[in-house]
Amino acid sequence: MRFTRRAATALSACLSIAPAHAWGPLGHRVVAELAQQRLSPAAEAEVERLLAPEHTKSLADIANWPDQLQDDPAMATLWKHTRSQHYINFHGGSACAYVPPRDCRNGRCVVAALEHDVDVLGDQGKPASARRQALKFVVHFVGDIHQPLHAGYRADKGGNTYQVQFEGNGTNLHKVWDSRLLYTRHLDWPAYAQRLDSAAPVKLLPIAPLDNPYAQWAEESCRITAEPGFYPPNHRITPAYVDTWLPVADRRLREAGRRLAQVLNLALDPATAMATKH
Template sequence: MKPRPKRRAIATLLALAITAAAGSVQAWGDIGHRIVAELAWRQLDPAAKAEVQRLLATDGDDSLADIASWPDHLRNDPEHEALGKATGPLHYINFATNCRYDGPADASARNVVGGLEKYVAILGDRHRSNAERAEALKFVVHFVGDVHQPLHAGNRDDKGGNDYQVQFGGKGTNLHRVWDSQMLYTADLKWDAYADKLAAEGPVKLPRAKGDAYVQWAEESCSIVARPGFYPNGHKIDDAYVAKYLPVAETRLREAGKRLADLLDKTLD
């Protein structure tokens, strides 16, 4: 029997609480994924927005922001634990030191490039069921956010910065978590107000498109990780680091929002 929306909402909240208690780390964290989804929602054309709303209603969901972090919590949901394990490698990509992608740029790739290829194809297939396409929408929204988080496309053997310990605000943490959410929290804004702030900056200027789009997005992230100083000297995140890299993180959120909107327009119109 399909769970009712209220019961599903309760289950989702429990999953989020379990995840937080375990100290789990996801790309951008909930705040970043919600910002990306909200920025995309505001830029969708009317036809794509109507189709998104129709697909969201399949599971009783209300907005793109509400589903944006769903793939991160699958392993904490007994009903979807197997799906969470199967799709785990699709949240990131490991590069060599040169940040050049040399794998298959298609759905056979077991990384975020392949994840986008797979689920964009399902989302755009009108012969698929509404349930399949609604699930694909959740993955597409999430993976576009993931591929724009620099440490989900890194070039070091440290699990995307999870194994790189740092001091931030006088407390121990890791570099991945700093980029997930802790650096964004320094703006002292809730996700919707943060989306308002970034939207008020006007249209983001995207890098010139070249080759496979998903590969380009991943390589852009890797190039940020490869910058001198991205891994802080002395393993300490200070005010200067935040002042330098918070605008970079915000630009990636804006780019992700615009690209997600364009991708949904193209796939759903």
């Protein structure tokens, strides 16, 4: 087979964004971009102010930073402290109900991480550096909590030990949901976000009346993993599986993007926060 130079470049670009943890880089950037489009002017200005010292500007620029910590020896301690905050494990069966002492011991799960990091982000009394770091985690974790297998079952480590065959290769179901499903669209992240943006609006529950929206989002993810056919028959990801479940993945990206914007507007724009209270 002959490759054109452009095809070879595109291929190497694809390989260099191979999945690691969570929605892959593509999914996280799509979520961030969908949220960016929905920030209030005041929240957007605050994001820019917080990110300016690191010469980044947009939510998409920082969306994958919490996963990149694992590759940076200087960040080894922070990675060790935060690696269990990218997911939550439920117990299977009908137990998609968040019980903190059972499902989030010592606050080591994505639900508790979001509770903490959103608080820090919205606290004007905290140093800008702490709020900047919290912003990076919030952008990333709102994405993660919407990836169904980041709130799956302890027994198979969120699909990581569930082996599957996909496009002629062995992989696992977690990786399929992190990245491989999304890559079947062959879109880069701006085009992917644009595609989702132009689809019909998603209906969202308002954040304010809920006691803990993050727990609810995790429970939604868990319930998706419990739907019939989510674990593919014969451990094979067929074209029919992609046809059925890619729209679900898209819906989760859209929900994540919309909700991330809500969270950031509430935390960073006093007018939005005030309007929600009344």
